[in-house]
Amino acid sequence: MDPPSLDTLMRVAAFERVRGLNEIHDHLTTSELKPGFLFRGERIALVNPQRGLFKPQQMRFLLSIKTVFPKPGAKVWYDD
Structure with missing residues (x-):
């Protein structure tokens, strides 16, 4: 099994x-x-206020x- 990638470690x-x-x-x-x-001494952002993804x-x-919790009666853009 390969060691976890740097991306995986940051995600964890x-x-x-x-x-x-x-x-x-x-x-x-x-x-x-x-x-x-902080990850290995560097600040990593968790969110961008202007974007969802x-x-x-x-x-x-x-x-x-x-x-996002849809408002009653509003269109649901995705169901996950």
Whole structure:
């Protein structure tokens, strides 16, 4: 089995940060997520306030930790 890629290690660190934030906040908003997290001494963003799907420049693939709850009667753009 190959060792985890750098992207995978960053992704694990991102979700560990989100899990830790979730332990101290009832629900997470952009304010809590905006500072990001440190990975090997470098700040990595968790969110981009202007975009839903987001790819930190240090990562190879998208990092999506936010979701949108549709308003009643509004169009649902995706069902995942």
